[in-house]
Amino acid sequence: MGHPSITILYGSETGNSQEFAQVLGRKCLYLSLNTVVSSLDNFDLKRLLDVKLLVVICSTTGQGDIPRNGKKFWKFMLKKGLPNDLLSHLSFTTFGLGDSSYAKFNYAIRKIHKRLIQLGAHEFSDRAESDEQSPEGNEGYYAEWERLLLEKIKKLSHHEIDPNTLLPPMNGIVAQTNKFKKITSNVKEVALTRFELLTGVIEVNERITSADHFQDVRRLVIKDTSNSLEYKPGDTIALYPSNDPKDVESLIEDQDWQDIADFPLIIDGPTPTIEGGLVKKLTLRSLLTHHLDIMSIPRRSFFMIAHHFSTDEREREKLYEFSLIDNIDALYDYANRPRRSILETILEFHSLRVPVQYVFDLIPTIKPRLFSISSTPSPSTVELTVAIVEYRTIIKRLRKGVCTRWVKELEENDRIKFSVHPNNVKFPPGPLIMVAPGTGIAPVKSIIEQRLELGMQDMYLFTGNRFHDKDFLYGDLWESLASKNQLRLFPSFSRDEKKSYVQDTLYAQSDLIFDLIYNKNATFYLCGSSGKMPIQVRITIETILEDHLGISNEESTKFCLELENKGRYIQETW
Amino acid sequence: MNTLLLLHPTIVTEPHAVEAAKDSLAQKLGTDKSNISQHIIDRVATGQVSLQPSHYNHIQYLAPPEANAKKLPVKCYEIIFEALQSNGVFEGTIPPESATDGILQGFLVESDTRWVKPSTLGSVVSLKRPVGQNKTKSSAFKREMPFFKKLSSPPTLTDSSEADEDEESQLNEKLKGSKLIYFDESSDDEIIDEDELLRDDDGALKGPVVVPVKCALPNGKRRKKACKDCTCGLKELEENEQNERLDAQASILSKLATSANAEAERIEERLKRKQASKEGEEVKFTEQEVTEIDFTIQGKTGGCGSCALGDAFRCDGCPYLGLPPFKPGQAISIEGLGADI
Numbered sequence: 001m002g003h004p005s006i007t008i009l010y011g012s013e014t015g016n017s018q019e020f021a022q023v024l025g026r027k028c029l030y031l032s033l034n035t036v037v038s039s040l041d042n043f044d045l046k047r048l049l050d051v052k053l054l055v056v057i058c059s060t061t062g063q064g065d066i067p068r069n070g071k072k073f074w075k076f077m078l079k080k081g082l083p084n085d086l087l088s089h090l091s092f093t094t095f096g097l098g099d100s101s102y103a104k105f106n107y108a109i110r111k112i113h114k115r116l117i118q119l120g121a122h123e124f125s126d127r128a129e130s131d132e133q134s135p136e137g138n139e140g141y142y143a144e145w146e147r148l149l150l151e152k153i154k155k156l157s158h159h160e161i162d163p164n165t166l167l168p169p170m171n172g173i174v175a176q177t178n179k180f181k182k183i184t185s186n187v188k189e190v191a192l193t194r195f196e197l198l199t200g201v202i203e204v205n206e207r208i209t210s211a212d213h214f215q216d217v218r219r220l221v222i223k224d225t226s227n228s229l230e231y232k233p234g235d236t237i238a239l240y241p242s243n244d245p246k247d248v249e250s251l252i253e254d255q256d257w258q259d260i261a262d263f264p265l266i267i268d269g270p271t272p273t274i275e276g277g278l279v280k281k282l283t284l285r286s287l288l289t290h291h292l293d294i295m296s297i298p299r300r301s302f303f304m305i306a307h308h309f310s311t312d313e314r315e316r317e318k319l320y321e322f323s324l325i326d327n328i329d330a331l332y333d334y335a336n337r338p339r340r341s342i343l344e345t346i347l348e349f350h351s352l353r354v355p356v357q358y359v360f361d362l363i364p365t366i367k368p369r370l371f372s373i374s375s376t377p378s379p380s381t382v383e384l385t386v387a388i389v390e391y392r393t394i395i396k397r398l399r400k401g402v403c404t405r406w407v408k409e410l411e412e413n414d415r416i417k418f419s420v421h422p423n424n425v426k427f428p429p430g431p432l433i434m435v436a437p438g439t440g441i442a443p444v445k446s447i448i449e450q451r452l453e454l455g456m457q458d459m460y461l462f463t464g465n466r467f468h469d470k471d472f473l474y475g476d477l478w479e480s481l482a483s484k485n486q487l488r489l490f491p492s493f494s495r496d497e498k499k500s501y502v503q504d505t506l507y508a509q510s511d512l513i514f515d516l517i518y519n520k521n522a523t524f525y526l527c528g529s530s531g532k533m534p535i536q537v538r539i540t541i542e543t544i545l546e547d548h549l550g551i552s553n554e555e556s557t558k559f560c561l562e563l564e565n566k567g568r569y570i571q572e573t574w
Numbered sequence: 575m576n577t578l579l580l581l582h583p584t585i586v587t588e589p590h591a592v593e594a595a596k597d598s599l600a601q602k603l604g605t606d607k608s609n610i611s612q613h614i615i616d617r618v619a620t621g622q623v624s625l626q627p628s629h630y631n632h633i634q635y636l637a638p639p640e641a642n643a644k645k646l647p648v649k650c651y652e653i654i655f656e657a658l659q660s661n662g663v664f665e666g667t668i669p670p671e672s673a674t675d676g677i678l679q680g681f682l683v684e685s686d687t688r689w690v691k692p693s694t695l696g697s698v699v700s701l702k703r704p705v706g707q708n709k710t711k712s713s714a715f716k717r718e719m720p721f722f723k724k725l726s727s728p729p730t731l732t733d734s735s736e737a738d739e740d741e742e743s744q745l746n747e748k749l750k751g752s753k754l755i756y757f758d759e760s761s762d763d764e765i766i767d768e769d770e771l772l773r774d775d776d777g778a779l780k781g782p783v784v785v786p787v788k789c790a791l792p793n794g795k796r797r798k799k800a801c802k803d804c805t806c807g808l809k810e811l812e813e814n815e816q817n818e819r820l821d822a823q824a825s826i827l828s829k830l831a832t833s834a835n836a837e838a839e840r841i842e843e844r845l846k847r848k849q850a851s852k853e854g855e856e857v858k859f860t861e862q863e864v865t866e867i868d869f870t871i872q873g874k875t876g877g878c879g880s881c882a883l884g885d886a887f888r889c890d891g892c893p894y895l896g897l898p899p900f901k902p903g904q905a906i907s908i909e910g911l912g913a914d915i
Contacts, residue, residue: 140786
C-alpha cells in the first residue's frame, strides 16, 4: 500500500507563507507522507483531481488580493462554470497570514477558503487567520494550527522517520567540474542574462534627503530604451537585486567551495520557481550571487536542515534547538532581533559544512523587491522613491537591506533588470484626499502628476516627514503647486518645532475632511508604512464622522467599510 | 469476433496509448482493428451506454498505471460478465485485489489480469450473494442478477449513501475523468466577482478558527518583540539594552587595541614573579588577570566556557554579544569584523 499524500500550496509575496509551507512540508515528509510543496501558480491545476489532502497557506496583498504567485490559480478558481462538486473528493485546511492594521485583513485566504467550500471541498482541520500585529505574531497562530493539523495527519501516517535522518535534497544541484570553468566576475553582466525581465538604464540615482539627515532616500529614474513601458498610478516596479560579491566570496571560502564555485551547475530534479528566471550559465557563485538570499534572516526551516551538517555536537544541538517552535523565542533573540543573516550564521557555526547539493533547500531565493512608482505614466521612463535601509543592532557590522545596498551602488548608465506589476488601483473622479507619510509619497506623486496633466485639480495632500529642511520628500514641488493653487498642502513634521503627525493635521482639518468625504464624494487614499499609522488615521476619520454626524463608533466604522467597498477609501501600506 | 475495449476516463487524453493498445490487441486476437469497439468505462458503469448481452468474445480494460490501484465498482464486473459470451475473456489492467469481486460475479479467475466467463454455470461453485440481493434461487445464479438494470440517472458524486468506501472512491476516480474538461486552459470562462465571496457569509467561514494560546508562545513565555510604533516602552527598553551591548563591545574592542601593550607588560610581570619565586612553587595569577580579556591564552574560552562560540551560545548580558565567535587561543581580528564598524 502506498503512502498517503498531501499537497501544500502557498501564495507568498515576501516569503513568509513559503516558509511555513516548507516547514510543514518537512514535517509531513518525516511522517512518511508523499509531500508536494508548491506555489499556487506552479502547481498543475489538473492534479487537484488527484489530491486528497490539501493545505493552502496564503498571505494577503494589495486591496485584499491574492499574492503574485497565486494569480493564475485564483483566476481558475473564480471561473463561473466550475461545478459545485469539482473538489468534492478533497479535504483541506487553510492558514492565512495577515496584518490587522489592514482593513481587508486576511481577505485572500478567506476568499480561497470560501471558494474551496463552494467547489465541494471539505474542511478537515480548523483553519487559522494569523495576525502579525498580535503579540504572538504569525508564528503563535501557526504553532497552534500546525499542532491540530499534525494530530490528524499522524493518524494517516504509516510510520514516523527519526528526526536525525537526513532526507535527500528536494532541489539538488551538481557542479560539473569535468566541464570548463566559467568566468562570472562581472556581476552586473551576469545579472542581465535573466531574459524574462525588462532591461532598463539608470538615468538618475540621487539622494533627496539632506546630507545631514540620518536616512538616505533615493530618487531613482530608470529608462526603458524600447519605449514600451505601460503603467498607471498605484502600480509597482520589481527590482531584482544581487548580493555583494564580497559576501558571496566569504561564504565560498568558509565552506571550501573554491574548487567548484565557478564550474557549470546543473539542477538535479525539479527547478525551484524563481521569479524573473535564472541567470544564464549558472555556477555556484552566480547562484549564490543572484538567486540565493544569503543575507536574509535564517528561519526555522533553515535550522531544520542545517543541524544535520554540523559535526560539532554542541553546535548541532544548538542548531536543532533553533528549529523547534518551542524555542522560537531563542531564535528570535539570536536571529530576528539583531537581524543576523544566514551568511553570518553559517560563518559562526564553524563546524557547519553544507553539502553543496543542499544549498537550494537550505537558503531561500532572493525575492524581487517592489517599489511604488512615483512618476506619471510614461512609455520611456519610470521613477522610484527608495529609502535606503541601514541600521545598527547589537551586531557590530552595519545592517543593510539587500536591495537598497544594491540600489545605493547603482551608477548612472548601469543596466538593470526590472518588471512592472499592475496594482489595479482605481481612482474614482471627484476630490482626492491623499495621506502619505514618508515614502508613502511615491504613489501619491504619480497620481498627482497624472491628475495635473489631465487638468484635475481637486487634490488635498497630507504629507508626514521629520524635518521640513531635511526629509520633506519632493517638498519644493508640493509647495510650488500649492502656491499656484493646484493642490492644497497640509504638511506635518514630527521633529520640527511644531511637532505633528498626519493624523493630528487631519483632525485639525476636521470640517474640510468631513465636507469632502460626506458631501463632495471625495476619495481617501492612504499610503505609507504599515503598523499603527494606518490604524490611527482610520480612527481619526471615524472620529471626524462621529463628531459631525453625532453617530456611534459602530456606525462610523460601518461608514468607513462602505467607503472602502465602494473603492473610496484606498489603503496602500507596506 | 466481437471485441470491446473499455477505457479508463483519464486514458482518453492519451490517444496514442489507446491506439497502441488497440494495435496490440488486434494482433494478439488475430482480428482487424476495425472490429474493436470501445467505450469509456464510466459511461458503461453509469448506464449511459448499454452493452448487448452475451455479445463479446473479448473485453479488454485499459487504465493508466496510476488509476488502476483502485478497485472498480462491483457493478462494472456485473455488466462485463453479462456482456460476454460463454468462454468470453475479460483481460487487461484489472485492478489488483479484485479477484474476489470477479469470483463473486461468476468469473473463473485464471490470473489477476485474465478472467473467463465459464460456459457451464452449473459447474461453478456459487458463492453467497451479498445481503439484500435475491438469494433464493438455485446455483444458476446468472439469472439472479439484475439483468441490465439501467440506472434511472447517473449517480452524482455527492450521492454516496449506498456506496461503500471503495465504491465511493472509485466513483470519484471515474468522475475525475469527466471533470478534466474544467481544467481546459483554452476555455475563456466568465469569472465570478471575488468581492461577492465575502459579502454574504453563508456560514462557510463561520466554523472554528484556530487562535494562539493567549499572549503566550508555545513555551508559555510572552514574546519579547516590540511592535512597530511601540508606545508601551518595550521599544525603549530594547534600545537601552542594545546600547548597553554596544557599549560593552566598544569597551572590549578598546581593550583589544591596548591588549598588545598589556600583554607585553603581563608577560614581563609573570617573568619577574617567576624569577622571584622559588623553583617548583606554583605561580598564581590574580583574579583580575584571569578575567582580563586575553584571547591568546590557550584553552581560555571565557567565564562560562561559551563566550568563544558565538552569539548562539552566549549568555544573556555576555559582553561579547554581537561580536563574532573566536577560537580559544586565537585573538579576535578586527579585520574579521568587516569594514562597516
